[in-house]
Amino acid sequence: xxxxxxxxxxxxxxxxxxxxxxxxxxxxxxxxxxxxxxxxxxxxxxxxxxxxxxxxxxxxxxxxxxxxxxxxxxxxxxxxxxxxxxxxxxxxxxxxxxxxxxxxxxxxxxxxxxxxxxxxxxxxxxxxxxxxxxxxxxxxxxxxxxxxxxxxxxxxxxxxxxxxxxxxxxxxxxxxxxxxxxxxxxxxxxxxxxxxxxxxxxxxxxxxxxxxxxxxxxxxxxxxxxxxxxxxxxxxxxxxxxxxxxxxxxxxxxxxxxxxxxxxxxxxxxxxxxxxxxxxxxxxxxxxxxxxxxxxxxxxxxxxxxxxxxxxxxxxxxxxxxxxxxxxxxxxxxxxx
Numbered sequence: 001x002x003x004x005x006x007x008x009x010x011x012x013x014x015x016x017x018x019x020x021x022x023x024x025x026x027x028x029x030x031x032x033x034x035x036x037x038x039x040x041x042x043x044x045x046x047x048x049x050x051x052x053x054x055x056x057x058x059x060x061x062x063x064x065x066x067x068x069x070x071x072x073x074x075x076x077x078x079x080x081x082x083x084x085x086x087x088x089x090x091x092x093x094x095x096x097x098x099x100x101x102x103x104x105x106x107x108x109x110x111x112x113x114x115x116x117x118x119x120x121x122x123x124x125x126x127x128x129x130x131x132x133x134x135x136x137x138x139x140x141x142x143x144x145x146x147x148x149x150x151x152x153x154x155x156x157x158x159x160x161x162x163x164x165x166x167x168x169x170x171x172x173x174x175x176x177x178x179x180x181x182x183x184x185x186x187x188x189x190x191x192x193x194x195x196x197x198x199x200x201x202x203x204x205x206x207x208x209x210x211x212x213x214x215x216x217x218x219x220x221x222x223x224x225x226x227x228x229x230x231x232x233x234x235x236x237x238x239x240x241x242x243x244x245x246x247x248x249x250x251x252x253x254x255x256x257x258x259x260x261x262x263x264x265x266x267x268x269x270x271x272x273x274x275x276x277x278x279x280x281x282x283x284x285x286x287x288x289x290x291x292x293x294x295x296x297x298x299x300x301x302x303x304x305x306x307x308x309x310x311x312x313x314x315x316x317x318x319x320x321x322x323x324x325x326x327x328x329x330x331x332x333x334x335x336x337x
Contacts, residue, residue, distance in 0.1 A: 036061065039189045042085055044093035044101045045072040046309045047168035048116065050319045051181045052092055054203045059192040060185070063088070065101060069311045071284050072097065077104040085110055090188050092116070092181060097165040112188045119180030120173045122163035125237030125247075169306060170238035171214065171323070175207040210323055211242075217327050218243045222335030228274045229333055230267060230299075232281050232290050235306035245330075250279075250289055259289065268297045278333035280304035283313045302329050 038061040043049035045066040052062045065081055066072045077100045085091060085108040093101050094116040105113055167173040182200030186193035221227055226246040229236075234249035248267060250259045259267075270276070278300045281290035287301070294301045305314060307322050315325035330336075 039090060039185065039192075040088040041090045041092060041185075042088045042110075044091075044098055044105075045075075047174070047307060047319065048092040048094065051116075051178055051203070052090075052185075055178065055182050055185055055196055055199045057195060057199055059189065059195060066098075066309060068309050069284065070309060072308045076100050082108070090114065090185065092184075094165055094167070096122075096163060112184060114181060114184045116167070116177045116181070117163075117165065120167055120176040122165075122167070123238070123241075124162055125164045125234060125241075164234070164237045166235045166306065167238055168319075169236055169323075170242045171207045171211040172242060173238060175204045175211075178203050178207065206320060210320060213324065214239075214243055214327055217331050217336060218245065218334065220337040221331075222337070223333075224275050226274070227334050228270070228276050229304070229330060230271065230276055230279045230290075230293070231304055232285060232287070233306075235282075236304065245334075250293060264293060264296075267293060271297050271299060277335075278302050278329075280329070280333070282306055283311060284308060300333075302333060304329055 037059075039056060039059060041052045041056060041060050041062045043052050043062055043064050046064065046068075049062055049064045052060055056062065063084055065077065065084075066075050075098050082104055085104060088110055090112040091105045091108065091110045092114045093105055095102050096117055167177065178200060182196050182203075185196045189196070218227075227244065228246045228248060229240075230248050230250065232249070233251045234247065236247045239245070240247040248270060250263070250267065271279075276299065279290045279294040279297075280302055281287035281304075283303060283305055291301055293299070303315065304326055305322050307314075307319055307326075310316075310318065310322070314322055316322035
């Protein structure tokens with residue numbers, strides 16, 4: 001998959017953000033009316049938790065539906081967690097990543113529902129050898145058209161079916177989501193809006209710095225063009241597209257998917273032809289397939305973390321630290337200068 005980014009007009013992104021925010025159903029008064037005075041936020045998995053904690057600071061109490069070390073795609077929402085949703089002020093999730101969470105939030109009476117997928121543009125990414133992402137222009141045009149209509153539908157007016165949900169692995173898209181989340185918290189808890197606004201700006205600045213480090217760090221490499229890297233599942237399509245790389249995934253968007261024998265042989269051939277040195281595996285799923293492919297093709301292995309959760313195995317304590325570790329792993333594999 002060697003894809004080229006289409007630049008989306010600033011106005012289109014702004015419209016998309018307005019759509020996501022217009023859908024929020026917050027009360028005009030502060031939602032943080034519990035006895036502890038904090039805004040209760042339920043996050044669907046770690047990247048949403050990180051946004052809520054960084055932006056909310058001491059004014060929010062955040063509950064993560066996905067336990068550390070749990071693969072978020074496989075999450076089943078328990079009765080206890082459904083109860084937590086009903087008692088919370090804000091639900092922050094990414095529609096299309098965790099179907100059980102989508103259903104639970106849709107059925108809940110929670111006041112403010114923030115779908116991160118409605119705050120940036122979603123794309124489809126291919127996984128086959130030599131494959132290309134589908135032409136996204138029609139998808140973006142449709143996105144912009146809906147945004148201009150301004151549907152009040154909690155951000156669910158778009159169909160993200162078939163889209164790659166891993167938007168948080170692109171620091172630029174993640175910053176767009178952060179800005180939308182910040183505005184949502186300001187609306188849900190106006191008493192602390194100045195703090196949320198200030199914290200959002202700080203976080204966006206950190207993400208801008210991360211983006212710059214990736215741009216500079218991956219600009220000059222020894223790897224021939226296309227700059228190919230192999231992963232266990234197709235989590236890094238947005239990152240690859242942002243920085244001029246090509247991701248080849250052993251399985252598709254499903255981390256538990258089993259590759260065909262043909263797929264494995266195609267990857268071995270591609271690795272030899274394109275000078276690939278490394279097969280990347282993840283912290284939350286089995287590394288068996290990646291290590292088998294690497295052994296058969298005489299390649300190295302290393303970790304490239306999709307940051308779906310932070311555990312003791314993670315190469316860093318938070319999103320920024322693990323992303324910096326990912327950058328160093330990619331630089332090493334691609335022979336960055």
